[in-house]
Amino acid sequence: MFIGRAFPTIVGSFPGKDHEKAVKLVLKYCPEIPCWPQLPAYPQEGMLIQFSKGLPGFNPEKLILDPTDANFEPQMLQFYEEYLAVKEAGKPVTESFFALTPEEARGLFCLKEKLAGAKPLAVKGQVTGPFTLATGLKTPDGKACFYDSTLRDIITKQVALKAAFQVDLLKELEVPVIIFLDEPALAGFGSSSFVGVSREEVLAVLGEVAEEIKARGGIVGVHVCANTEWDLLVEAGIDILNFDAFDYLDRFLLYTKDIVTLLNKKGNIAWGIIPTLKPEALKESSAESLAKQLENAFEKLTKEGSLSIQQVVEQAIITPSCGMGTLPEDLVEQALSLLKEVSSILR
Structure with a gap:
């Protein structure tokens, strides 16, 4: 069980180019649950690029996977060989081509270095x-790779x-590790944007x-910066749900039954209240x-879900509504200061 205690953390992205x-x-x-920063001002840290190196047929400029490329088949063979080496032959993933490099995720390595000897409550990463x-990645004909079972x-x-x-x-670092799956596209699941995609x-x-x-001993969260079918994520075995509580609080609470199920299974809600x-x-x-907005939501959960305020707060994490990558740099500390203050009030 992970105890959030209404401590703050961030979604991931920052404006600017200074990782330090x-x-x-x-x-x-966010000293209790620090998170490594992503700086999308660097092209290699963009959402569709940062974790795509090594995909067969990947073109980072066009953001496509091209199964018709002459190199696709040998690259796919190499991909699965490396995957099996990790999964079945015991090759450390840190020594495989799935490892992130300092050039791809400088914030990750910088945070790990700064935390040497520290003992936070937990540490957070994201993918x-x-x-x-x-x-988001397409085939050359413009179709989402998700629709191709092999590429998926x-x-x-x-x-x-x-x-x-x-x-x-x-x-x-010898503390619990939380990994969030950043899933903004799930806001469109069930709509005409993804016709033919099944639950x-x-x-x-x-x-x-x-x-x-x-x-591997990690805790898995999902961040969706809008509304989605939250019951699906509970069913998928996600430990932490993170959402935009500033704009979508009422819609999220329509899933009170599923929220209560998650909390009673010792999961967490990460309330993204900073706009x-x-x-x-x-x-x-x-x-x-x-x-106050969150306190009202907590009270509603206690009334409709037979939970105690103490349980809701203990299993809460406080976050921004989304990443700060598009926020003006001069507002970053204001957002983080609000985050810390809200967390302190709730505790």
Whole structure:
């Protein structure tokens, strides 16, 4: 069981190009559950690129996987050989081509270095989720890779071992490791955006990645920065649900039965109450008003779900509504200061 105690953490992304500065801010405002920062100002840290190196037929400029490329078949063979070497032959994932490098994820290695000798409550990493990556990457004809069962399988296994690498790297710190699957595309699941995508297919890809993280001793969360079918994520075996509580609190609470199920299974809710997607709302918000929104939600859960306030708070984590990558740099500390204040009020 992971106890959140309403401590703060972040979703991941920061504006700017200074990893050291971002890590210092994380450790200043989220020392209990620090998270490594992603800086999408660097092209190699973009959501669809950062975890895609090594995919057969991957073109980072066009964001496609090309099964018609002459090199696709040998690259796919190499991919599965390396995957089996990790999964069946005991090759450490940290020594495989699924390992992230400092050039691809400088914030990860910077955070690990700064945490040497420290004992936070937990440490958090993140990876682009399999549904978002497989629907974001296309084939040359513009079709989402998710619709091709072979490409979907490759991408899912890639995400699973990119997450596994982070678990194995960060557990050297000897604290619990949380890995969030960033799944913004799940906001469109069930709509005309993804006609023909079945619930079973989504459950399968999420479940495979979640199982890999848990098998290595990690805790698996999912971040969706809008609304989605939250019951699906509970069914997929996710430990932590993270959502935009500033804009979608009422819609999330429509799933009270599933939320209660998760909490009673010792899972966590990560309440994304700091409006990092809305700079004007951020400027106008106070810690007291944001905390009050969450306190009202907590009370509703206790009434409808027969939970105690203590349980809801103990199993809460407080986050921004989404990453801060698009936020003006001069508002980052304001957002993080609000985050820490809201967390303190709730505790």
